[in-house]
Amino acid sequence: MPETTQATQRIVVDREGAIAWIRINRPERLNAFVGDMRDRLDAALEWLELDSEIRCIVITGAGRAFSTGGDVAYMQELIDKGDAESFEGLVRIGAAIVRRIDSMTKPVIAAINGPAAGAGACLALACDIRIASETASLGFTFTRVGLHPDWGGTYFLTKLAGLAVATEAVFTGGLMNAERCERLGLFNRVVPGDQLENTARSMAGQIASQPAGVIADAKRTLRASLHRSLPDILDMEVDAQLRAFHSPDFREGITAFIEKRAPRFNRENGHHG
Numbered sequence: 001m002p003e004t005t006q007a008t009q010r011i012v013v014d015r016e017g018a019i020a021w022i023r024i025n026r027p028e029r030l031n032a033f034v035g036d037m038r039d040r041l042d043a044a045l046e047w048l049e050l051d052s053e054i055r056c057i058v059i060t061g062a063g064r065a066f067s068t069g070g071d072v073a074y075m076q077e078l079i080d081k082g083d084a085e086s087f088e089g090l091v092r093i094g095a096a097i098v099r100r101i102d103s104m105t106k107p108v109i110a111a112i113n114g115p116a117a118g119a120g121a122c123l124a125l126a127c128d129i130r131i132a133s134e135t136a137s138l139g140f141t142f143t144r145v146g147l148h149p150d151w152g153g154t155y156f157l158t159k160l161a162g163l164a165v166a167t168e169a170v171f172t173g174g175l176m177n178a179e180r181c182e183r184l185g186l187f188n189r190v191v192p193g194d195q196l197e198n199t200a201r202s203m204a205g206q207i208a209s210q211p212a213g214v215i216a217d218a219k220r221t222l223r224a225s226l227h228r229s230l231p232d233i234l235d236m237e238v239d240a241q242l243r244a245f246h247s248p249d250f251r252e253g254i255t256a257f258i259e260k261r262a263p264r265f266n267r268e269n270g271h272h273g
Contacts, residue, residue: 011040018055018208020048027063033119034071038093042100049104055208058200059127060111069118091150094119098126098152102223105216107207111200112136122151131200132178133193138186139175159226160186211249211265
């Protein structure tokens with residue numbers, strides 16, 4: 001994948017050192033997914049996971065929206081054609097994107113610059129961290145058009161905000177503003193719109209400076225904690241600590257602490273190679 005795709009592309013990838021930005025780039029339709037956009041997003045995530053120079057990924061939207069999910073006009077075409085096969089393909093690639101984010105060793109930050117609705121809201125929740133503009137909102141708007149949530153929405157919404165909030169959000173199809181999303185723990189932080197990208201960049205840089213192997217293990221353990229038992233998690237923690245012990249990053253971290261300096265961790269992916 002090239003360092004920067006052309007601005008005419010609907011999924012644009014930019015690299016800033018160890019940070020990669022994925023921009024959903026269809027601002028004239030509020031970044032609604034159409035055509036091969038889902039596949040391109042999946043491919044971008046796959047390539048960035050394999051790129052040893054990239055340590056953190058930020059997903060955001062071009063223009064005034066993060067993403068309003070599936071393109072309704074395209075859905076109408078599929079209904080008119082009775083094309084269930086194409087519709088199933090869209091649903092399955094959405095699930096594949098969420099599985100990929102979940103299994104990636106690299107943290108993925110959603111920089112939510114405006115409305116995130118339908119699949120856009122679910123994509124945001126599937127990411128590891130969510131930083132939002134004051135103009136951002138989340139809407140599980142599927143029922144408004146007669147659809148069931150997908151892209152892991154029912155899973156992450158319930159895990160992050162609880163069953164009562166998830167039930168209300170899904171059943172009503174209403175929008176939640178940024179302040180409420182932050183209060184519920186759906187957004188990690190809310191910042192003025194003109195500070196969003198710099199805030200995301202700063203956090204991504206902070207994460208990128210950490211030992212990649214430990215971050216990868218921590219992501220795996222944290223996500224496993226959503227559905228595995230305490231004994232399982234304790235075993236995972238022991239395994240991760242032993243891997244860390246044998247990593248050069250542990251020696252560097254301890255040495256830097258004793259020498260009262262900032263650690264210089266490996267640029268590669270540590271003990272995950």
